[in-house]
Amino acid sequence: MRGAKKRRLYLVLAIGLCLSAAVGLSLAAFSSALTFFLSPRAVVAKHPAPGLNFRLGGIVQVGTVKTVINAGTPTTSFRVTDGQASVPVVYTGLLPDLFREGQGIVAIGAMNASGQFAADEVLAKHGSTYMPKDVEESLKNAGKWNPAFGPAPAADTWNTMKVKGSGS
């Protein structure tokens, strides 16, 4: 049965090669594609280095959304809060349908040199009562809302909650 043995060897070799390729690619991609989630409170406390990609989640603070149209391209700036701290965000491009003040959003991007969070992407879910899971978690941690005691407070009350040490 030399043939069978040889066949098995080829098979093991092929599987081993392919699997190690998969593992190698995954490990290489892990380092670049893993993004951590930070709440505004954590951003203010930790001061992530400019250029480091992360996800920022919270409520769009009411009364802070400003859109400037520059050569036809809209740039929007707003603040994201978790009721304890807030972070300024700038985003150039088209915001999702459900982006509005008081909405829970997740923004992906990095801090820029002027201490603003430059978002490459802003996610808001299609649903008026929806709260992103990460945001829900960070609001819970900030002690502002516990889902066990009913739905989230009305969006426009987030402002009047005390905003401590709102960064920059």
Place this chain on the structure above:
Amino acid sequence: MIPELGHFALALAVALAFAQGVIGIFAPGLRDPRAMRGTPALALSHFLAIGAAFLALIYAGVVSDFTVENVANFSSAAVPLLYRITGTWGNHDGSMLLWCFILSLCGATVAAFGNGLPASLRARVLGVLGLVSGGFLLFTLTVSDPFTRLWPPPLDGAGVNPILQDPGLAFHPPVLYTGYVGFSVAFAFAIAALIEGRIDAAWGRWVRPWALISWCFLTAGIALGSWWSYYTLGWGGYWFWDPVENAALLPWLTGTALLHCAIVVEKREALKAWTVLLAIATFSLSLSGTFLVRSGILNSVHSFAAAPDQGLFILGLLAITIGGSLLLFAIRAPILAATGIYAPLSRESALVLNNIFLCSIATVVFVGTLYPPFVNLLFGIQLSIGAPFFNETVLPLAGPIILAMGVGPMMAWKRAALLPVLRQLWLAAAVGLLVFLVMAANRHVIAAVGLAGGAWVVMAALTDIAGRIRLFRVSPGSSLARLWALPRAAVGATLGHIGFGMMVLGIAGMTLATQKVIVLKPGQSTQLGGYTWTLDDIHDAPGPNFSQRVADISLSENGKVFMTLHPARRFFSAQKVITNTAAIRTNGFQDIYAVFAAEPAGSGGAELRLNRHPLAPEIWLGGLVMALGGGISLSDRRLRVGAPARKKPAGAVA
């Protein structure tokens, strides 16, 4: 009254399903022929009972019976009839019922058309299906009952989620579910074979059509979902590597592997244990995909029907189904000895290679999808793995598959020579190389690789079929006759490969997309992709349960208007939700795509997103061609005529 009848029918179905499960699995062991003959009848009545329950729920939706909580929460009187019907499965409870309905339909089909099967195998297959169905029906009945009454009833329902009010999404869940659930039959055959301890070519002939049907539906379902997100979400994206999408992709990958290695079982009686494992894995991934998403364990941007509190029951069911079947496999698999022998360079080896790569991709996607919730559970760290991870891991692994796809189908069984095959493929290789060089010269390296790969796959598949019908070597008429006489399975496989190649072309073409976000006042225009886009007007327009603002855009080339687009913003007053309806015009080779994003205060104009997507239609056309290829392969005589009735050689028992 009708909802109570539906509720009763559901309870009846639970009892029938468990009876089918227990009798089906134990009767063959007790050698009780009467009980074995009874299982098909049980499967049919189980199907009828769920069918009645399902119809009752649809009826409640159609007549807008708001005393039913499900209807009150997810429908309203103003919703058009189509969405009142589809709304019944656009939510968690209703979709569970749809899932069970399709599962019972699969069981009933095996019962009705399985006369050629050995009685004990059929009883066991139906038994496994009955147990799975029973478990999930019990879940539906006890934890997520779609017939729950509401008192006092509201005057009007809450309405369908506006984003779901769309023909693409109305048919997406049933098609996708049929794909998911169809693999339950392959799974049941695998479990039954493990219990029986034997697998032969006849088994492969039974499993393959079922895997093929489910694969077609799953392919079409994924393509439909991707198309839907492309034209409704308004970002022009078609695939986001979102957990929900990955949950559908995983069974597709292993299902594709299953499809290919079932050929080896059928033709060469090799790779038996592996095929059984793939059948188990595919259905397990279908199950966990559907239910991890619904239980809220996987966090997604676009899952609409999540009910986190029901997670534990589901997890228990998953653990029993998946754990039990893997345990059975571990105990019984050594019995399934392979009989066919093949050389390292042969069709079999090519199919094995396809399996290895598909499963590697599935593993990578699996890790990337489950790592974040896993880490969150263990260490409480919130992180996410985005599209770059999947692009960087999946695409390099897909490369070898694309290369091998051209060569594999032309290799001979048992022992093949590579050189003659490669010599036949010179044209395909030349076309691929030419495409690569032209695109690379224009500095589109990623697109160059993708387009070359797609062109290679399509050309190689065409070369294969041209060689088989001796195109240009005999008269066209006799070539056509040969094409007609070819086994449908071969034609289907070629079409499947062509469809995949088209999809690769489309995906590669999308990397060349150009887009622009711009605010225009009526009368202003802008340049993009060689066309002049002019905003003519912004006006109001009425709709059935929404009001809308429409932007009229005209496209012109060299001063001649050749196309008008009407993207709209719809305001649904019941849910206070605004949606963007993109305007898309396609000519088959490129999409012109416009979104009316907003009317910024004070600008007096419209914020528009304008896109030109070369080759985008090929993504979904490719998916459709793949599914079509599967369908043609299914009509093969070999699968239609009762192949198991063929005399088996003595000693075929492994």
